[in-house]
Amino acid sequence: MEFVDRLLTCADCGGEFIFTAGEQLFFFDKQFKNDPKRCKPCKSKRSGVGVQAGSGPAAAGLSRTETRTECSECGIETTVPFKPTQGRPVLCRQCFQAKRPVTDGGITAASSTTVGLIASATNADISSVSAEMVAAAAQA
Ligand SMILES: [Zn+2]
Ligand SMILES: [Zn+2]
Numbered sequence: 001m002e003f004v005d006r007l008l009t010c011a012d013c014g015g016e017f018i019f020t021a022g023e024q025l026f027f028f029d030k031q032f033k034n035d036p037k038r039c040k041p042c043k044s045k046r047s048g049v050g051v052q053a054g055s056g057p058a059a060a061g062l063s064r065t066e067t068r069t070e071c072s073e074c075g076i077e078t079t080v081p082f083k084p085t086q087g088r089p090v091l092c093r094q095c096f097q098a099k100r101p102v103t104d105g106g107i108t109a110a111s112s113t114t115v116g117l118i119a120s121a122t123n124a125d126i127s128s129v130s131a132e133m134v135a136a137a138a139q140a
Pocket of ligand 2: 071072073074075076091092093094095096
């Protein structure tokens with residue numbers, strides 16, 4: 001069986017692309033009945049997802065665990081570096097800081113740390129342990 005390169009038209013972008021002899025052999029081998037419908041760029045666009053890795057909001061500095069939620073105090077939309085637990089209040093940075101002066105013992109040192117963590121949460125990877133600390137501190 002001999003194969004020669006053929007020129008096909010992409011069903012997506014309408015551009016021409018080469019169905020090479022090697023690819024035809026591959027298709028023949030796999031007993032694919034139909035010619036490829038799309039050029040390579042369109043094919044990879046369709047099978048997508050993996051190709052897009054490294055671009056988009058994730059690469060723009062947003063942590064992938066970032067969750068959109070509403071502040072339980074003032075109701076503004078805010079993001080937290082952890083999944084808020086049902087029933088637990090989540091505070092935006094302002095409310096969190098506003099609550100801070102209410103000193104009750106050991107929490108002060110911890111909360112000044114966690115405020116820093118919240119502040120840097122958008123551009124730093126944060127471990128789930130410190131995320132839990134933030135949640136706990138926010139509740140206190
Ligand atoms: Zn195409
Ligand atoms: Zn708030």
